[in-house]
Amino acid sequence: MEEQDPYELAAEAAKVLAEATGVENHDVVLVLGSGWAAAADGLGDVVADVGLDELPGFPAPTVLGHRNLARSLKVGEKSVLVLGGRAHLYEGHSAATAVHGVRTAIAAGCETVILTNAAGGLNPAWQDGQPVLISDQLNLTGTSPMVGPAPSVGLPVHFVDLTEAYSSRLRDIAKEVDPSLPEGIYAGLLGGAFETPAEVRMFQLLGANLVGMSTVLEAIAARHLGAEVLGISLVTNAAAGISEVELDHEDVLTVAAESGPRIMALLREILERL
Numbered sequence: 693m694e695e696q697d698p699y700e701l702a703a704e705a706a707k708v709l710a711e712a713t714g715v716e717n718h719d720v721v722l723v724l725g726s727g728w729a730a731a732a733d734g735l736g737d738v739v740a741d742v743g744l745d746e747l748p749g750f751p752a753p754t755v756l757g758h759r760n761l762a763r764s765l766k767v768g769e770k771s772v773l774v775l776g777g778r779a780h781l782y783e784g785h786s787a788a789t790a791v792h793g794v795r796t797a798i799a800a801g802c803e804t805v806i807l808t809n810a811a812g813g814l815n816p817a818w819q820d821g822q823p824v825l826i827s828d829q830l831n832l833t834g835t836s837p838m839v840g841p842a843p844s845v846g847l848p849v850h851f852v853d854l855t856e857a858y859s860s861r862l863r864d865i866a867k868e869v870d871p872s873l874p875e876g877i878y879a880g881l882l883g884g885a886f887e888t889p890a891e892v893r894m895f896q897l898l899g900a901n902l903v904g905m906s907t908v909l910e911a912i913a914a915r916h917l918g919a920e921v922l923g924i925s926l927v928t929n930a931a932a933g934i935s936e937v938e939l940d941h942e943d944v945l946t947v948a949a950e951s952g953p954r955i956m957a958l959l960r961e962i963l964e965r966l
């Protein structure tokens with residue numbers, strides 16, 4: 693069976709989303725990383741909740757710390773779509789499935805994409821619970837959402853410029869909210885296991901400051917379709933070899949939960965300024 697064109701599938705999902713939420717156009721999408729789910733509560737006035745599995749092309753999230761929910765919020769004048777779960781490569785999903793949420797949101801009108809994640813910190817000075825603005829990325833997954841047949845007619849071609857993968861304008865807005873926010877380069881890996889200390893030393897040599905298992909493909913897909921991207925990592929642990937303890941997904945979620953109020957306030961104030 694031939695696979696459905698991913699852009700057509702995103703357009704279909706955007707149509708179902710508009711019908712299910714009663715919101716014709718969303719302005720901003722917020723993709724919540726591991727442990728960020730609680731940050732969606734209290735961000736704005738809830739307009740509608742839709743199960744992600746009701747939308748075409750969305751697999752149900754399997755990873756603890758993710759929610760099976762798309763939530764439409766009103767924050768000031770803006771309609772904000774919050775995606776409570778994301779599909780990762782390490783769950784066995786394709787790059788196209790991993791970026792389907794972002795493509796759907798852009799088909800639904802979003803011109804701003806906020807990607808959040810939990811990450812290991814490569815800067816020993818960062819405490820657990822430190823939010824970091826992503827300034828650039830290393831896509832070390834070995835794949836890309838731009839692999840495959842040429843995008844459908846009417847869409848930009850394969851070769852997307854990634855000079856400004858993460859918008860400096862949006863980072864400036866985030867820094868107006870919290871001038872103490874550091875910036876870092878995010879290395880995105882296939883994942884499924886945490887890294888070895890030798891790998892972490894290699895990523896340091898490559899200039900990375902953060903390491904994680906998501907985000908990089910979504911940023912590429914968003915830039916391809918012309919959206920502006922803000923990326924925020926929550927450092928939930930020092931990376932392997934820097935951390936004095938073994939890494940554990942439960943600890944990642946605990947740190948994220950403890951940081952909930954801070955990251956919720958940060959996101960709310962950023963959303964209000966967009």
Ligand code: HPA
Nearest residue numbers: 810811812903904905931
């Ligand atoms: N490595 C990769 N992904 C992560 C980490 C890490 O140390 N912490 C949270 N997500």
